[in-house]
Amino acid sequence: MWPVLAFILPVIRLYLIGVKVLIYQMLHKSFTLPVLPRQNGRVAIVTGGARGMGYETSQHLASLGTHVVIAGNEEEEGLVAVKKIQKESGHKKVEFMYLDLASLKSVRQFVQRFKAKGLPLHILVNNAGVMLVPERKTEDGFELHFGLNYLGHFLLTNLLLAGLRDSGQSRRCSRIITVSSATHYGGRLDLNDLQGRSCYSSHGAYSQSKLALVLFTYHLQERLWARGDPVTANVVDPGMVDTDLYQNLCSPAQLAKKPVAKLLFRTPAEGASTAVYAAAASELEGHGGLYLYNGQKKISSASSYDKQLQEKLWTKSCAMNMCRNSTLNGLRVNSILLPLTNHEPGFLTSPAHCAIGCSLISRSRSAFIPIAKGVLDSSKADGSRFPSAAWANQTDPFEVLTRVSCVFHRSSPS
Numbered sequence: 001m002w003p004v005l006a007f008i009l010p011v012i013r014l015y016l017i018g019v020k021v022l023i024y025q026m027l028h029k030s031f032t033l034p035v036l037p038r039q040n041g042r043v044a045i046v047t048g049g050a051r052g053m054g055y056e057t058s059q060h061l062a063s064l065g066t067h068v069v070i071a072g073n074e075e076e077e078g079l080v081a082v083k084k085i086q087k088e089s090g091h092k093k094v095e096f097m098y099l100d101l102a103s104l105k106s107v108r109q110f111v112q113r114f115k116a117k118g119l120p121l122h123i124l125v126n127n128a129g130v131m132l133v134p135e136r137k138t139e140d141g142f143e144l145h146f147g148l149n150y151l152g153h154f155l156l157t158n159l160l161l162a163g164l165r166d167s168g169q170s171r172r173c174s175r176i177i178t179v180s181s182a183t184h185y186g187g188r189l190d191l192n193d194l195q196g197r198s199c200y201s202s203h204g205a206y207s208q209s210k211l212a213l214v215l216f217t218y219h220l221q222e223r224l225w226a227r228g229d230p231v232t233a234n235v236v237d238p239g240m241v242d243t244d245l246y247q248n249l250c251s252p253a254q255l256a257k258k259p260v261a262k263l264l265f266r267t268p269a270e271g272a273s274t275a276v277y278a279a280a281a282s283e284l285e286g287h288g289g290l291y292l293y294n295g296q297k298k299i300s301s302a303s304s305y306d307k308q309l310q311e312k313l314w315t316k317s318c319a320m321n322m323c324r325n326s327t328l329n330g331l332r333v334n335s336i337l338l339p340l341t342n343h344e345p346g347f348l349t350s351p352a353h354c355a356i357g358c359s360l361i362s363r364s365r366s367a368f369i370p371i372a373k374g375v376l377d378s379s380k381a382d383g384s385r386f387p388s389a390a391w392a393n394q395t396d397p398f399e400v401l402t403r404v405s406c407v408f409h410r411s412s413p414s
Ligand SMILES: NC(=O)c1ccc[n+]([C@@H]2O[C@H](COP(=O)([O-])OP(=O)(O)OC[C@H]3O[C@@H](n4cnc5c(N)ncnc54)[C@H](O)[C@@H]3O)[C@@H](O)[C@H]2O)c1
Pocket: 047, 048, 049, 050, 051, 052, 053, 054, 071, 072, 073, 074, 099, 100, 101, 102, 127, 128, 129, 130, 131, 148, 179, 180, 181, 182, 237, 238, 239, 240, 241, 242, 243, 244, 245, 246
């Protein structure tokens, strides 16, 4: 009985939320964007910016003078979108870069290629997403909704954070906008079963990924404020919008959706307006940690404000990107972390990355061992961290190690 309920409940919750949103949309007009300030000189990345709301967001930001990078996994579609936006906006600084959010390796490669361009970064719109895909895994073995909608964006944001910080100013912050959904209200986050192994429901998996994005945004904003970083992070809910997102609905639902969508769904441009507002509105300068719907601040689900849950999800998300229990130069290394900045631990994205890190460290054994011993000698508690500055003078290829730190747990020299 229980597995049946566990499967059915998320479906019922999702459709009830859908009905509530449609009633709201029937009674309320779509939010009209105010006149937004020009964004000349600002650079934005829009994930999934080649179609749907991502396209409209890219188009609008380009028309304001933003240099827009469309990051997506469909190159042909992306290049067509670039041409169309350039033509419609008369703005040439629009480009496509390949990014597959269902592959953490691809996320890392995207960030490397973006950094190689030497551009600043002022706006990151975490827009891409999939919905109700039958059970499938990402390249790294995560449930697709969780891995793509949430974990891919988690990694992307963290790897781009240093650039966002450097480009932000106290009076003009960089902005992170993450697209969630009203379905997060029905989301349940089971930290012990984030991959839905016990009973898979694509409805539950989608709602969970959207709740995870809200929890992530709130916690990220706390961290940014704690450091005094000139970066804000907000989450937006676009309402129900007529896009390709609904392509995985079952046939009867598709049939029923068509007339309803015509009458009650928002257009992609209307749906994108809150994300554009969050990215560019002067009145939101310095405001972060908000849930924005139809251009207004709204209260998100009670569980999304649970600070312990936010923290636990963050820690777990980092852990999902770590390589654990490697052996390195005779030292048992619990985790190898790539710092996101010089001050903050990040993560390696795959065992392959870890292997590269290990082999680089091994090749500089003579430099590595004394520092490792120093760390071990001085560390009494678990979790002491390599000072990444110790590697600052290394030359290529070991300069990679300027970004590597290690956490040793009960390690001992061989
Ligand atoms: N349409 C709605 O009613 C609605 C409601 C609430 C929230 N949302 C959210 O809005 C966002 C945009 O969706 P949309 O409605 O415009 O749908 P859409 O299908 O038109 O766009 C989704 C975008 O994500 C991209 N994408 C998919 N898989 C990807 C991958 N592996 N790597 C990189 N990009 C990938 C697609 O290429 C596409 O550009 C999504 O996050 C969605 O969950 C949509």
